[in-house]
Amino acid sequence: MSDDPRLHELRAEVGRVAATPLSRLIASDPARAGDFALKVGPVYASFARQRYDRDALAWLFRAAEAAGSVERVKALFDGQTVNVTEGRPALHTALRGDFSHAPIARDAHRQALKARAQMRATIEALEASEVTDIVSVGIGGSDLGPRLAVDALSGPKPGRFRVHFLSNVDGHAAQRTLAGLDPKRTAALLISKTFGTQETLLNGGILRDWLGDDSRLYAISANLERPAQAFNIPPERILPMWDWVGGRYSLWSAVGLPIALAIGMDAFEQFLSGAAQMDAHVLQTPLPDNLAAWHALTSIWNRNGLGYATQAVLAYDERLKLLSNYLQQLVMESLGKSVKLDGTPVGEDTVPVWWGGAGTDTQHSFFQALHQGTSIVPADFIGVVRSDAPYPQNHRALHANLLAQTEAFANGQTSDDPHRAYAGGRPSTTILLDALTPASLGALLAMYEHSVYLQSVFWGINAFDQFGVELGKQVASKLLPALAGEAEAEDPVTRELLARLRG
Numbered sequence: 001m002s003d004d005p006r007l008h009e010l011r012a013e014v015g016r017v018a019a020t021p022l023s024r025l026i027a028s029d030p031a032r033a034g035d036f037a038l039k040v041g042p043v044y045a046s047f048a049r050q051r052y053d054r055d056a057l058a059w060l061f062r063a064a065e066a067a068g069s070v071e072r073v074k075a076l077f078d079g080q081t082v083n084v085t086e087g088r089p090a091l092h093t094a095l096r097g098d099f100s101h102a103p104i105a106r107d108a109h110r111q112a113l114k115a116r117a118q119m120r121a122t123i124e125a126l127e128a129s130e131v132t133d134i135v136s137v138g139i140g141g142s143d144l145g146p147r148l149a150v151d152a153l154s155g156p157k158p159g160r161f162r163v164h165f166l167s168n169v170d171g172h173a174a175q176r177t178l179a180g181l182d183p184k185r186t187a188a189l190l191i192s193k194t195f196g197t198q199e200t201l202l203n204g205g206i207l208r209d210w211l212g213d214d215s216r217l218y219a220i221s222a223n224l225e226r227p228a229q230a231f232n233i234p235p236e237r238i239l240p241m242w243d244w245v246g247g248r249y250s251l252w253s254a255v256g257l258p259i260a261l262a263i264g265m266d267a268f269e270q271f272l273s274g275a276a277q278m279d280a281h282v283l284q285t286p287l288p289d290n291l292a293a294w295h296a297l298t299s300i301w302n303r304n305g306l307g308y309a310t311q312a313v314l315a316y317d318e319r320l321k322l323l324s325n326y327l328q329q330l331v332m333e334s335l336g337k338s339v340k341l342d343g344t345p346v347g348e349d350t351v352p353v354w355w356g357g358a359g360t361d362t363q364h365s366f367f368q369a370l371h372q373g374t375s376i377v378p379a380d381f382i383g384v385v386r387s388d389a390p391y392p393q394n395h396r397a398l399h400a401n402l403l404a405q406t407e408a409f410a411n412g413q414t415s416d417d418p419h420r421a422y423a424g425g426r427p428s429t430t431i432l433l434d435a436l437t438p439a440s441l442g443a444l445l446a447m448y449e450h451s452v453y454l455q456s457v458f459w460g461i462n463a464f465d466q467f468g469v470e471l472g473k474q475v476a477s478k479l480l481p482a483l484a485g486e487a488e489a490e491d492p493v494t495r496e497l498l499a500r501l502r503g
Contacts, residue, residue, distance in 0.1 A: 006063050007304055007348055013056045014305040022051050022425045023411045029053070038291045041277045042440035043447060044432045045291055049410045050298050050378075051306065051427045060297040061287050064458060069287060072457045073450075077283055079104035079244070083464035084341050090464045091242075092249035092449070096442075097276035099283055108244060115240055115254045120265045122218065122239065122257065127160060131187045131216065134163045135177060135207060136258040138191035139199045140469075141247025142220075143167040144329050145445075146258040148322040149251060149271065153263045153438055163262040166207075169199040174206045187216040190233075191255055193241050195219070195226035198473065204231060220254045246464050248330050249449065267438045274442030282450045292450035298429060299451065300458055302378045303352050306427075312370070312379040313356035316402040319436055320382055324356035327448060334452045334463040341460055350459055356380075360401050371408065371422055379428045381406055382444075386435040406430055 017025070026032055026048060036048040036057075052060070076082050078100045079089040093099060094108035126134075136146060147165045154163075166177045188207040192200040208214055208231060219227035222241040227233040239254035251259065252272060260268035278292075287293040302308045311331075313324045335351035356362070356379075370377050383402045387395040412424020433440040456463035481487040482498055489495045 004348065006066075009059065010063070010301070010305045013052075013059050014301075017051065017053055017056050018306075020053075022049065022427065025051070025053055026410065038289065038294060040281045040291045040447075041443050042274065042434040042437070043278070043291065043443050044434075045294070046430045046432075047294055047298055049406060049428050049430070050301070051425070052298075052301055056301070057288075057297075060301060061293070064287055064293060064297055064454065067458050067460075069293065069454055069457050073283060073454070076453060077105065077279075078102040079108060083246075083462060085462050085465045085467075088464070089244045090246060090249065091244045092246070092252055093279050095245065095252035096272045096446070097279055099276075099279060108242070111240070111242065112253065116265075116269075118239055119254055119257055119260055119268075122237075123260060123265055126187060126261070129187075130185055132162065133181050133186045134161050134258060134261050135166055135181070135186060135188045136163060136191060137166045137188060137200055137203045137207060138255070139167040139197060140329060140333075141250050142191040142193070142197075142200070142255055144322075144326045145248070145251030146256055148320075148326040149256070149259045149441060150262040151322050152319045152436060152441055153259070153267065153271075159262060159264070161261045163258050165258070166203050167199065169202055171206075174203055178206075178210055183211045186211065187218065189218045189220060189257060190227065190231065191220045193222045193243075193247055193250070195221040195223045195230065198476070201230065218257075220257060246466075248333055251445075263438065271438035271442040274437075274439030275446035276442075277439070278443040278446035278450070282446075292447050293454055295429070295447065295451040296454035296458070299352075299455055302427065303349055306376075307349075308352060308376055308378050309349075310353040310355065310375070310377050312377050313354065313382065314359050314362060314379050314405075315356070315382040316359040316398055317382065317384045317436060318358055320384075321358035323382065324354065326445075327356075328354045330448060331452055333466050333469070335455055335459075335461065336468060337456075337459075337461040339461070341462055346459055346461060348459070350455075350461060359405070360398065363401065363405065367405070370426065376426055378426070379409070381428055381430045383430065383432045384434075384436045385432055388436070402430075 033048045037044065037046040076090060077093050079091050079102050081087060082090050089104060091105060091108040094105050095112045098106065098109045143165055150163050164177050166174055188211065190200060190204040208217060214232045217231055217233050218237045219233045220239045220241060221227055222243055224238055224240065227238050239257065241250060241253055241255060245253055252275060256268060259271065282290060282292045313327055315321060315323045331354045332351050337350055338346055340346055381402055383399065389395065406428050408422065409426035409428050410424055412422040415421040433444060453463050479489060482489045483501065485502065489498055
């Protein structure tokens, strides 16, 4: 049990509010529906169906202020060393806009603009070639963000390039990705911050051999020498990353080249502008009117106050079906920490398990558990006001289902038959985009980034390292010789499993 007095106060607030059903909290405050909502550019968010009242919200904002949230947000934008365990800033905001007078932030923005010019030149060169297909090779932050954006923003008809993604080291993934492609009309992007990622190097080798030569290989890396050494890629085909941008925050950099190839460089610039609009809001707006702060504090209320162990994200737009995959990494890699910045135990639960999918499909899979299961799962429902598809009846049905599910989660339904009774009281946030555009998607993703950072500030943890990812990689590298029969494993269970795998 944590001795943090804030968490004792938080539980006291929860105890005061918990006795009142969510439906009554809503009904007893006629202005709640309007007052518990914010609109920032193309993004509208309603928190009216969360299980708190005005006094609880006021306490949350006071606690965030006391935690130094405003100062830490400024420190982020100014390029201070917020990633203390690795001794680095986290300047992904500088990729999107020029927000700070701090020299390090201004220099980072200049580098970002230079890289954008290089991206545009690369796209123009590929447009002038016979290349029709792009294979983007990366994993984690080098894959999930670009994959989401390409899937969400590509039109119903292919653009100048068809963009394909290869991440998994499983050879079947490469086999399926390359099936049907013409190596003479295909280019490959090898994306890795260190250019030492096993999956990317192995798949890159497959691509190089399949292409027949290295003339259509491109690289994006912070280690500019390694692509040339490993794949003979010349400097003019290597685009930069930087150690001041974490992998899961890198889609705004040259790592976003697959996005720009799929939707065009001008649209990619709009994607950055939408994120910059949210950045400006978060930096300049007091916490009680700050969308990212509302979202972050709601997450803390649900995790630490109400004890909810998971969080669903449910996108009511098929084009956003990969959003839950992207947010799994952004949130869980950032907040999956058990020690504070000073190395002492957090002493309290941090990140919940994030999961989800696209409505209405998910209504016919796991929604039964959400409505009548024993665990309460708060959810973010994402909707899009205006549709690009020429099927208005379908869009109305999609909206009807989104509204119905959030209402049913909150209010439930009584019945004399216990099997047909719904307890309700399931909290949710509804986020609506005016339309799904590069700018609105950029704003939405930036909002989630800032929410994650503000949660880390509250808990006093580092949102920008991911040492937990490294252990499995280290053990795997030691086991490769054992799988080849050149060594033996130390762990007895692993030895038995190796025997089975080697036949």
